[in-house]
Amino acid sequence: MRKSDVIQLIFHRPPPTDPKHEKGLAFAPTNIALVKYWGKRDAELNLPMTSSLSIALPDKGAMTTVMLQDQAQETVIVNDREIPSDSEFVKRITQFLDLFRPEKKWHLNINIKMNIPIAAGLASSACGFASLISALNDLFGWQLAAHQLSILARLGSGSAARSFWTGFVEWHAGVQSDGMDSVAEPLSVEWPGLCVGLLTMSDKEKPISSREGMQRTVNSSILYTAWPKKVTQDLAILKQALHVKNFPLLGGTAESNALTMHATMLASWPPVCYFLPETIAAMQQIWSLRRQGLALYFTEDAGPNLKLLFLEEDIGAVKEHFPSVEVVNVFEKE
Ligand code: 2P0
Numbered sequence: 001m002r003k004s005d006v007i008q009l010i011f012h013r014p015p016p017t018d019p020k021h022e023k024g025l026a027f028a029p030t031n032i033a034l035v036k037y038w039g040k041r042d043a044e045l046n047l048p049m050t051s052s053l054s055i056a057l058p059d060k061g062a063m064t065t066v067m068l069q070d071q072a073q074e075t076v077i078v079n080d081r082e083i084p085s086d087s088e089f090v091k092r093i094t095q096f097l098d099l100f101r102p103e104k105k106w107h108l109n110i111n112i113k114m115n116i117p118i119a120a121g122l123a124s125s126a127c128g129f130a131s132l133i134s135a136l137n138d139l140f141g142w143q144l145a146a147h148q149l150s151i152l153a154r155l156g157s158g159s160a161a162r163s164f165w166t167g168f169v170e171w172h173a174g175v176q177s178d179g180m181d182s183v184a185e186p187l188s189v190e191w192p193g194l195c196v197g198l199l200t201m202s203d204k205e206k207p208i209s210s211r212e213g214m215q216r217t218v219n220s221s222i223l224y225t226a227w228p229k230k231v232t233q234d235l236a237i238l239k240q241a242l243h244v245k246n247f248p249l250l251g252g253t254a255e256s257n258a259l260t261m262h263a264t265m266l267a268s269w270p271p272v273c274y275f276l277p278e279t280i281a282a283m284q285q286i287w288s289l290r291r292q293g294l295a296l297y298f299t300e301d302a303g304p305n306l307k308l309l310f311l312e313e314d315i316g317a318v319k320e321h322f323p324s325v326e327v328v329n330v331f332e333k334e
Helices: 004-012 090-096 124-139 146-156 157-160 211-220 222-244 247-266 277-290 311-321
Strands: 022-034 040-042 052-069 074-079 107-114 166-172 184-186 192-197 297-302 306-311 326-329
Touching: 004 146, 022 124, 022 157, 022 222, 022 247, 022 297, 022 311, 040 211, 052 157, 052 222, 074 090, 090 124, 090 146, 090 326, 107 124, 124 146, 124 157, 146 157, 146 184, 157 166, 192 311, 211 247, 222 247, 222 326, 247 297, 247 306, 277 297, 277 306, 277 311, 306 311, 311 326
Parallel strands: 074 107
Antiparallel strands: 022 052, 052 107, 052 166, 166 184, 192 306, 192 326, 297 306
């Protein structure tokens, strides 16, 4: 099964690409997985081995504007800087656009504004591809539903499937080879007062991409066989925690899931390690604060930075111990 087959299943004809507006514009929030996606059963369609569950950061993400342009290639601008056309990022975007233009008849000026560090484990590819497909949907008037956009965004980057909603989102692994059931959906639960703290140790580009890191883990880590079991357990526990609003259960499950993911990576060869000394030091400080009674937990993605999990009532204490933390009150209404 190829990506072009999925395009056919969604559109039932070549995707219409007569612009309906001068510009297409869309925002997508970034998402932080509490139960992680790590490993693919199909690398072409980015079909995951397991389901995953994330929380969106409502104001953090990517705003993307697309316009047709009279040039033989794309112009990609991220945070006011033009990205070289031979870079991996532009190549990935170009290949993604090729799915919608088999004859390469049009080209785009793509302007992305991100208010998160790029490629440092803050899911910039997730909100990037989600906002790009939504901007195309706007430009060409496709009127696709969110679940269809989720399937298309996944073809660009797996975790992008989860970036179409605020709040908690589950990405179902699915079982079909065409991936039409590997789609995300929002959970109908809110948690006013739940906070995510971004603790940035480094905003440098990570040395091993998620794509490469997860492939290496699946291929070489003896611990990976335990991962699907761990995810199944954690998903059930996390949903229970959401249902009964048990914060230590949510925080503990997310932290344990992240540490297990990193353990599977460490057992890969060559090893996949995203920790910096500062990452470990922050973990130890969190464990020490927890022993003293603070309900503070963390999760970590494919980068050295931690995302802290805590409740609104502890914002003061968290800021006191981590002065550089950026707090996102996830469900706060404007
Ligand atoms: C996640 N990560 O669930 C996990 C946890 C990083 C660690 O999804 O190859 O950029 O584009 O499907 O989505 C990052 O991987 O990888 C990721 P591709 P993606 O958020």
